[in-house]
Amino acid sequence: MPAGRRGPAAQSARRPPPLLPLLLLCVLGAPQAGSGAHTAVISPQDPTLLIGSSLLATCSVHGDPPGATAEGLYWTLNGRRLPPELSRVLNASTLALALANLNGSRQQSGDNLVCHARDGSILAGSCLYVGLPPEKPVNISCWSKNMKDLTCRWTPGAHGETFLHTNYSLKYKLRWYGQDNTCEEYHTVGPHSCHIPKDLALFTPYEIWVEATNRLGSARSDVLTLDILDVVTTDPPPDVHVSRVGGLEDQLSVRWVSPPALKDFLFQAKYQIRYRVEDSVDWKVVDDVSNQTSCRLAGLKPGTVYFVQVRCNPFGIYGSKKAGIWSEWSHPTAASTPRSERSGPGGGACEPRGGEPSSGPVRRELKQFLGWLKKHAYCSNLSFRLYDQWRAWMQKSHKTRNQHRTRGSCPRADGARREVLPDKL
Amino acid sequence: MVPTAGEPAAGDSWGMLACLCTVLWHLPAVPALNRTGDPGPGPSIQKTYDLTRYLEHQLRSLAGTYLNYLGPPFNEPDFNPPRLGAETLPRATVDLEVWRSLNDKLRLTQNYEAYSHLLCYLRGLNRQAATAELRRSLAHFCTSLQGLLGSIAGVMAALGYPLPQPLPGTEPTWTPGPAHSDFLQKMDDFWLLKELQTWLWRSAKDFNRLKKKMQPPAAAVTLHLGAHGF
Numbered sequence: 001m002p003a004g005r006r007g008p009a010a011q012s013a014r015r016p017p018p019l020l021p022l023l024l025l026c027v028l029g030a031p032q033a034g035s036g037a038h039t040a041v042i043s044p045q046d047p048t049l050l051i052g053s054s055l056l057a058t059c060s061v062h063g064d065p066p067g068a069t070a071e072g073l074y075w076t077l078n079g080r081r082l083p084p085e086l087s088r089v090l091n092a093s094t095l096a097l098a099l100a101n102l103n104g105s106r107q108q109s110g111d112n113l114v115c116h117a118r119d120g121s122i123l124a125g126s127c128l129y130v131g132l133p134p135e136k137p138v139n140i141s142c143w144s145k146n147m148k149d150l151t152c153r154w155t156p157g158a159h160g161e162t163f164l165h166t167n168y169s170l171k172y173k174l175r176w177y178g179q180d181n182t183c184e185e186y187h188t189v190g191p192h193s194c195h196i197p198k199d200l201a202l203f204t205p206y207e208i209w210v211e212a213t214n215r216l217g218s219a220r221s222d223v224l225t226l227d228i229l230d231v232v233t234t235d236p237p238p239d240v241h242v243s244r245v246g247g248l249e250d251q252l253s254v255r256w257v258s259p260p261a262l263k264d265f266l267f268q269a270k271y272q273i274r275y276r277v278e279d280s281v282d283w284k285v286v287d288d289v290s291n292q293t294s295c296r297l298a299g300l301k302p303g304t305v306y307f308v309q310v311r312c313n314p315f316g317i318y319g320s321k322k323a324g325i326w327s328e329w330s331h332p333t334a335a336s337t338p339r340s341e342r343s344g345p346g347g348g349a350c351e352p353r354g355g356e357p358s359s360g361p362v363r364r365e366l367k368q369f370l371g372w373l374k375k376h377a378y379c380s381n382l383s384f385r386l387y388d389q390w391r392a393w394m395q396k397s398h399k400t401r402n403q404h405r406t407r408g409s410c411p412r413a414d415g416a417r418r419e420v421l422p423d424k425l
Numbered sequence: 426m427v428p429t430a431g432e433p434a435a436g437d438s439w440g441m442l443a444c445l446c447t448v449l450w451h452l453p454a455v456p457a458l459n460r461t462g463d464p465g466p467g468p469s470i471q472k473t474y475d476l477t478r479y480l481e482h483q484l485r486s487l488a489g490t491y492l493n494y495l496g497p498p499f500n501e502p503d504f505n506p507p508r509l510g511a512e513t514l515p516r517a518t519v520d521l522e523v524w525r526s527l528n529d530k531l532r533l534t535q536n537y538e539a540y541s542h543l544l545c546y547l548r549g550l551n552r553q554a555a556t557a558e559l560r561r562s563l564a565h566f567c568t569s570l571q572g573l574l575g576s577i578a579g580v581m582a583a584l585g586y587p588l589p590q591p592l593p594g595t596e597p598t599w600t601p602g603p604a605h606s607d608f609l610q611k612m613d614d615f616w617l618l619k620e621l622q623t624w625l626w627r628s629a630k631d632f633n634r635l636k637k638k639m640q641p642p643a644a645a646v647t648l649h650l651g652a653h654g655f
Binding site for chain 1: 493494495496497498499501506507555556557606607608609611612
């Protein structure tokens, strides 16, 4: 008699009062329209087999009246009648079947092997589970949202298809505290993922692994050791505002707020900005925006709509030495630069660019800035002359600059800048 | 057995009932619609009818996917396995004259009881091997079926009929049954889906019939055309 239904996990089958098993019918004699009262039993019932193995099955007819015969019985597998040469009459009431070199099951619920009476009616059936044991799951990667939870993803073993239902279980434990835990929320970000929503400890590494089990066996991945603080990600920066900079036609100012969930911890957070022109798919990226919540994009085309996004990396949180995980990009914010007669060349850096023939707005702005500096700062030596000399120097060294990837850096809040000034100054 | 109160409560509105399988038989009475100047149970009958059509549509795709999961021959169009002891499933098929002559209360009660049972069985269709996708679709369908039950209960309350209470000992409970082969289980699943389908077809007709009965007789409209200058 086959044991209970599925694996050990399906203990209390939440099922209604089950329908009578075929076996009992030989006693009770359930009536069947047309084909008399014959029933049968297939052996083995619901076997599990390795791909390539062979199977010898029998269909034994019982019935009422006795003397039910194996004459005229035939087999089908997944609805297809099997060639008669595979069958053999063993005795008066038993038909045998020999299958060799079985292929993997056509569906995970098992291949349907059915014993039919002469008139085609179904006498008995058996589900064949033909497949492979699972392979070791690989490539486990995890991330924690704001240090509150942990989501992990993995890939099933190299050859993928086992033809059997394979159950994956993500397990984790604190390195020095013995107790294994099992993740419960599966399929959160794809078919092979799991989410641990709470009770996570910081400052102690976790050991994480995945166990794959099916009817033919089980396999366990390598153990991944990680510290929650090293895999932290956060929400994208909220409240991203992009606005014009006065009348400057080639600049936009981007401001954002530090992601609120971690705002007290983001001392060393890094940000990245990307922007593109409205009808383009090419994003320009501004890297190395450390710990600022604003940046000025320069070298933009006047009279153009730009889409801007910002993302955050909670680098160095709680003293973690590792890079965190970049958040998603914020929702695109759009703004347009003011129109102008003259269109400036496209650029893409945060700082005011140098080495270009001075355009009216820049000089105007610079003049204002220098005037302000003279009044409020200790830079009384600054003058337009200094600026022009610097521009000349920049033009000369312009060729040696890397033009392909614009790496802007935003002026730091404390105003400190390490720049190389020409000797003659 | 305490009869459920079916009295209309003035001013109460009713919403969808959440029916848990194990407490289905202990549902509180749904307060009836406010009867003063209201359109009667017509709208809720219409709604129930619409729900059966929607569920029928949903079932078509769910059954298709599920039967493909069971594999051939279960997903073949003319598949007709023996109905071994599927007597526990509520049968929708009924003699035409018997069906015609059902009174409203009986008609509604049969529908209500059938879907209560079917919902229980459907919930038990917890195939461990099924894909997460299938389990989601099944869960979604169960929720919709729950909604249908609530809707039928609403109609019954609006018409002043008590909700059927089970006799002690006949409650549909989940008990782990004796060992049951996987193939037999597949056949049970097949018949469950078939019976569900047949019930939804029948219910559409049941509620259509009820709808027609509840419609007010068409008022005679007389037009007086003034003969000015015509």
